[in-house]
């Protein structure tokens with residue numbers, strides 16, 4: 001069977017996939033989420049006469065090369081299957097997204113990347129590099145590729161400023177989708193720091209600050225990536241083409257953008273009927289989503305993997321872990337939020353309904369990627385709320401922390417840079433996280449295992465501010481509670 005490309009899209013699905021129109025969006029990130037969220041939205045808008053440009057996609061890290069090459073081999077096309085309940089009725093929709101005009105590896109074609117800055121109609125940069133990628137990383141400026149995402153964005157803006165002689169009308173709108181709090185502000189600050197590090201003129205920095213917009217945004221859609229092989233094969237047989245970039249997603253989607261409604265004139269998203277909000281108060285959207293939905297995910301990922309469980313739904317159906325995650329959310333996370341009222345509980349109800357979507361299998365191993373930085377953003381603020389009040393240690397949040405600490409009992413996996421941990425039954429779990437942070441965690445466990453044992457490892461880990469941005473070992477009772485949970489697990493007392 002033939003692979004998806006312009007020709008097969010036309011023959012097998014009657015899709016005219018000639019992405020014409022100027023490059024208006026540069027997308028830094030080839031991941032499932034951006035493709036099933038931003039690209040899918042722009043595709044919907046374009047098909048309704050809204051957005052009238054194309055997207056150029058590059059990957060943020062060298063490791064994304066295989067994906068970007070696959071996307072390029074498919075002429076930028078990929079399929080999104082939306083599955084779930086809409087108004088109580090099951091839906092399964094297939095769409096071939098046709099908005100990507102080019103996909104290339106910026107590490108292999110750095111000049112081509114820089115040349116995008118000179119595209120007159122370029123207007124937006126969208127990104128998703130996970131919370132780990134949206135970070136200022138000092139480094140030298142050479143002629144070649146810049147490793148970090150903010151560094152790449154800075155270099156690109158500098159080129160644009162030079163190419164258009166600082167024309168205020170050529171500034172860009174940056175829409176980062178990372179789940180970092182005030183992601184637009186973080187990106188702007190990192191870009192300006194790079195500009196200062198690299199000795200670029202004050203006039204450039206002024207142009208960046210005054211004529212480019214770094215908008216804070218909040219994204220919400222459960223995107224579950226490539227489905228199980230059996231499901232994929234049966235779809236391919238029915239569709240008449242194969243698609244290695246296929247991704248599945250739930251029907252629910254929300255993009256809240258801190259900016260004025262007129263932004264929609266260029267994107268056409270709201271006009272196309274998509275659930276996009278332009279708002280001056282992103283905080284409320286963000287807090288409830290990151291703490292409740294993502295917090296529950298991060299909690300389930302570590303504990304579930306340790307217990308040999310593969311998906312979100314299986315955690316919810318587990319006799320002990322299902323009630324435990326609900327207790328974590330309703331009993332500890334919701335009460336620790338600013339407006340702990342009925343609306344938040346209703347939101348939590350809707351989140352558990354989405355988790356239970358019978359059509360999606362959300363893999364814990366996907367959710368677990370970069371769990372250390374996710375924990376800081378998604379669960380730690382709830383834990384801090386209790387620590388600051390000096391009350392009892394919230395047992396379920398402590399359990400989530402214990403799960404993460406135990407998952408971080410890692411060793412190099414022999415692949416040259418990778419790390420692996422072990423589930424409670426001794427099965428290997430690959431751990432994908434920042435290599436520097438994993439090396440720190442591995443070291444604490446290694447030292448403690450020479451005599452101090454689990455409680456020593458936990459104390460060392462909690463005291464290390466490089467992992468959490470604070471010293472969690474100072475919170476009375478936390479280390480003891482987390483150690484006792486891990487010791488119980490190791491003794492065979494499962495959650």
Ligand SMILES: NC(=O)c1ccc[n+]([C@@H]2O[C@H](COP(=O)([O-])OP(=O)(O)OC[C@H]3O[C@@H](n4cnc5c(N)ncnc54)[C@H](O)[C@@H]3O)[C@@H](O)[C@H]2O)c1
Pocket residue numbers: 029030031032033034059060061064128129130131132133134149177178179219220221222223224370
């Ligand atoms: N999948 C979802 O349901 C969903 C929903 C909302 C938000 N998100 C966001 O999307 C991110 C990626 O999820 P995905 O489902 O697309 O996963 P994915 O594995 O398909 O893509 C991950 C992307 O992040 C990049 N990345 C990872 N670590 C990085 C680092 N340290 N520096 C730079 N880039 C890095 C990868 O190169 C890749 O482009 C999540 O962390 C989250 O912030 C995902």
Ligand SMILES: O=P(O)(O)OC[C@@H](O)[C@@H](O)[C@H](O)[C@H](O)CO
Pocket residue numbers: 033130179219220221222223293294297298366367368369
């Ligand atoms: O995508 P990640 O890896 O940042 O986090 C995993 C999930 O919590 C996340 O993808 C949610 O499904 C998503 O944020 C829902 O909008």
